[in-house]
Amino acid sequence: MNILHIVGARPNFMKVAPVLLALNRRENVAQTLIHTGQHYDVNMSDVFFQQLGIPAPDINLAVGSGTHAKQTAEIMIRLEPIILERRPDIVLVYGDVNSTVATALVCAKAGVPIGHVEAGLRSFDRSMPEEINRLVTDQLADMLFTPSVDAEENLRKEGIPAEKIFSVGNVMIDSLVRLLPLATNISQDGLPPRYALVTLHRPANVDDSDTLKKILEALLEVNRDLSVVFPAHPRTRKRIADFGLNPEQLCLLDPFPYIEFLALQSRATVVITDSGGIQEETTFLGVPCLTLRENTERPITVTLGTNVLVGRDPRKLRSELLRVLSGKQKKGSIPPQWDGRSGERIADILVRQRG
Numbered sequence: 001m002n003i004l005h006i007v008g009a010r011p012n013f014m015k016v017a018p019v020l021l022a023l024n025r026r027e028n029v030a031q032t033l034i035h036t037g038q039h040y041d042v043n044m045s046d047v048f049f050q051q052l053g054i055p056a057p058d059i060n061l062a063v064g065s066g067t068h069a070k071q072t073a074e075i076m077i078r079l080e081p082i083i084l085e086r087r088p089d090i091v092l093v094y095g096d097v098n099s100t101v102a103t104a105l106v107c108a109k110a111g112v113p114i115g116h117v118e119a120g121l122r123s124f125d126r127s128m129p130e131e132i133n134r135l136v137t138d139q140l141a142d143m144l145f146t147p148s149v150d151a152e153e154n155l156r157k158e159g160i161p162a163e164k165i166f167s168v169g170n171v172m173i174d175s176l177v178r179l180l181p182l183a184t185n186i187s188q189d190g191l192p193p194r195y196a197l198v199t200l201h202r203p204a205n206v207d208d209s210d211t212l213k214k215i216l217e218a219l220l221e222v223n224r225d226l227s228v229v230f231p232a233h234p235r236t237r238k239r240i241a242d243f244g245l246n247p248e249q250l251c252l253l254d255p256f257p258y259i260e261f262l263a264l265q266s267r268a269t270v271v272i273t274d275s276g277g278i279q280e281e282t283t284f285l286g287v288p289c290l291t292l293r294e295n296t297e298r299p300i301t302v303t304l305g306t307n308v309l310v311g312r313d314p315r316k317l318r319s320e321l322l323r324v325l326s327g328k329q330k331k332g333s334i335p336p337q338w339d340g341r342s343g344e345r346i347a348d349i350l351v352r353q354r355g
């Protein structure tokens with residue numbers, strides 16, 4: 001069986017790793033890894049490959065940044081001849097980034113089967129580019145690997161036949177389970193004993209100057225109660241500079257490699273974020289998570305996990321923060337099948353159905 005994996009952006013790398021490593025252990029499986037180049041900075045890409053123990057990509061399409069149309073189109077143009085020439089038995093795509101949907105469009109039209117890892121998540125908010133990517137990719141996919149029960153329900157409601165849906169659990173948690181022991185060895189030097197770990201990069205939060213200004217003001221307020229540790233995404237850093245904002249007391253750090261970031265998360269008093277994956281990782285780690293969004297495509301982190309949606313309301317952020325600081329935070333549990341074995345399940349299903 002010839003399998004081609006396509007990744008492009010930082011959150012894809014921890015999802016492909018467990019699937020690739022599990023398939024390496026199966027017989028008669030040939031794998032090719034293609035990086036679209038959507039993320040290209042060393043600290044947004046290369047370092048993740050090293051730490052996750054995945055081989056360097058066989059091909060890098062080097063598309064770089066651009067508007068949604070430009071980035072998506074460029075990936076399609078560069079990928080199409082490779083798909084037509086190689087005609088893999090299946091192409092696996094991950095998550096909900098532009099690289100995911102661009103690949104699904106190319107493969108569907110070339111008649112090449114698509115497997116979507118992390119299928120079925122829905123925020124029901126079509127102003128999010130990722131929601132569009134998720135909806136389109138799931139309509140085109142032939143095999144849909146879901147991380148949670150809500151995802152399966154969403155797909156069934158959208159009319160996806162049950163035989164295409166495979167409940168496998170959360171592949172991102174596989175990488176966490178495997179590498180958390182290394183994170184515990186990372187030195188804590190230079191870190192305050194208690195801190196709020198902050199990440200912020202959603203267009204809805206950072207692309208509008210007023211919204212970004214208000215969020216930074218709210219974080220300055222948090223910083224009075226609890227030191228803020230803020231590794232800034234390149235998009236966010238760029239917007240802060242573009243809008244002439246100067247959150248002096250907030251010390252912006254560069255993005256961290258995977259293992260160092262896991263260490264930061266696992267020791268945080270609270271995590272404040274607008275990321276998708278971090279809502280899941282904090283739920284697994286049992287660390288309180290305050291999400292700066294009105295909705296989430298990962299509702300299980302709210303119903304079962306430690307996640308609380310605070311939206312963009314600074315009062316809600318403050319009241320939830322005070323609840324954490326007084327030790328009255330929400331207690332969570334780990335969702336079913338978030339057990340470090342999702343990559344193995346996907347490998348078994350692929351070999352059984354397509355091998």
Ligand code: UD1
Pocket residue numbers: 009010011038039040041044065066096097098099129130201233234235238276
């Ligand atoms: C993308 C994904 C988002 C995911 C996020 C994780 C889409 C639509 N969005 O958003 O779902 O949560 O990745 O990080 O696919 N930049 C750099 N260096 C890089 C990459 C980006 O400087 O290596 C800067 C560029 O200015 C670029 C901007 O960040 O224009 C945004 O990058 P882009 O890939 O368009 O989207 P993300 O915000 O990273």
